[in-house]
Amino acid sequence: MSKYRPRRILPSEITPPEVFFDRRRLLAAALAGGASALLPAAEPSQAQPGQLRYTRNTRYSTSEPPNDYEDITNYNNFYEFGTEKSDPARNAGSLRTHPWTVTVSGEAEVTGQFALEDILKPHPLEERIYRLRCVEAWSMIIPWVGFPLADLLKRFKPTSKAKYVEFRTLHDPKQMPGQRFRVLDWPYVEGLRIDEAMHPLTFIAVGVYGRVLPNQNGAPLRLVVPWKYGFKSIKSIVSIRFTEKQPLNSWHVAQPDEYGFYANVNPNVDHPRWSQATERLIGRGFFAKRQPTLMFNGYAEEVAHLYSGMDLRRYF
Ligand SMILES: Nc1nc2c(c(=O)[nH]1)N[C@H]1C(S)=C(S)[C@@H](COP(=O)(O)O)O[C@H]1N2
């Protein structure tokens, strides 16, 4: 059994967001008002803005300690806000996430435009700690808050012709200044086979560390597919389309020799320009020992059957 395989974790093994944010609040107060503010009794406990109500899903969570909130929200890939890791945190303030509309179309009985509130409302939130493995051979452990994508998709009653699902990010260069540069063919587009989309591990995230997603992490809703390279986990979704044919995906369009449609994490298939056998865990120091990358990012037992009989060198 692999090291990252989901197992039951003890609540004491992770820092609850209440504690995490309380520490930050006390620290900020101390900096602003002197050491007396450090006395907890001076701070009445109150709900923090943007705090979400959720339960912990230990069955699907990795046991590894999550990365710091600082790393998760300051080391990002979100090319709509620039190509440097620090760009999204700096530039994503111009994204307006309210009001937000998601268009559902294609091979489904229920289609149309839905307000974000209607998309989210019926779904109880849970926390899942997943390892995000970027195709650039680094990774992070992230405590997401959200709900299974399958629960959302079923509400639209996909027809028997719905073999794939395509997702699109907002396209608005006024709000997303990186879209003024043709680094990718905007809008960012991604897709999953319908059985991948319906797999219980596939997740819609609306929060991180118990709070509403910061814009740089893909607010107000983004996909998380933990056994695939990070680029499949498309951010700030405005369109969901059920299709009969395999949809395009942005990184495949940009560099077809380097990025495929499936993008399953696979230590045995190198990127043409670097090895995928190991990865650097962010936050452990640049010179920390690299970790071996696991097949399907540690989820082989859960998802390998989806690809039985497929040549994963050809369908990378
Ligand atoms: N719309 C959009 N979604 C995106 C990206 C992007 O540039 N644009 N980058 C992807 C890549 S390469 C990764 S590794 C993850 C990073 O997610 P994080 O910044 O929340 O860790 O988002 C993915 N989703």
Ligand SMILES: [Mo]
């Ligand atoms: Mo990535």
